[in-house]
Amino acid sequence: MSTSTLKKALVHTYMTLFTLPIIAMIVWYFLAATMNFTTHEVSMRNFDFLIKPVEYDGVELPLIWPIVLNTILYSLLIVAIEVGVSVPTAYAFSRLDFKGKRAAMKFLFLMRSFPGITLIIATFFILVQMNLVNTYLGVILVAITGSLPGRVYIMKGFFDEVPWDIEWAAMVDGTTRFGAFKKVLVPYVFSGIGAISVFSFLGAYGEWFLFKLLIFNDDMMTLAGYLSKLVTKENQIVNYGLITAIGLFYTLPVVVFYIFTQKMFMKVNMGGAKQS
Secondary structure, eight states, X not given: OXXXXXXXXXXXXXHHHHHHHHHHHXXXXXXXXXXXXXTOOBOOGGGGGXXXXXXXXXXXXXXXXXXXXXXXXXXXXXXXXXXXXXXXXXXXXXXXXXXXXXXXXXXXXXXXXXXXXXGXXXXXXXHHHTTOTTSHHHHHHHHHHHHHHHHHHHHHHHHHTSOHXXXXXXXXXXXXXXXXXXXXXXXXXHHHHHHXXXXXXXXXXXXXXXXXXXXXXXXXXXXXXXXXXXXXXXXXXXXHHHHHHHHHHHXXXXXXXXXXXXXXXXXXXXXXXXXX
């Protein structure tokens, strides 16, 4: 056996062992959702939430499909805003010289230094003053404020790796700076755009704290909030079967999404290390 074949075998073995807990979790989700471990009865009634609202032991939740739509629209909107803001911002930090550039970079780094939970009281007070509590706009503003600095740093790393000569050559050939950005730079950093899009989508898909704090209407919640309302009632689990059924429904799209986007994760370069 050659050295390269042995290395590949070791890597695949390691990755298989690494994913076994995740596979075991999904299998347990399915068994717990479909089987009564006491009577060994198999039933699909825990998946009734797919066709009717949830009513169990005083917990009432709306039909799940509008919640799914809320989750998808919210996640896609977060992706669009974060990509639309972070890409041109990172380009400016990487390619342009302007007054206050270093101070702005330090400010972005400082924003990444504070855990969001430490600012939540001040954030809530500001949103109350702006009448943005119990609105999607309030949640979106808080969410992107916390994540944009990291996205900008990642994208700056990708722009820093693109040689200046390529951009200059495009402008010498007659294109504008914006034309060079769109036609030359964007294709080079497309993997970075894909990577931050994946991060943004998964972060938005799993968001529950902001919805729990800022949204009071059940019909405005997302899947994570939908599941969290069922997990505890007076700090006690209410229904393992129903929770695992909804958890399986919530988890599988993420697993599938990760399978198809894992190559983008491998291309992420944490930006800011290379200075132009």
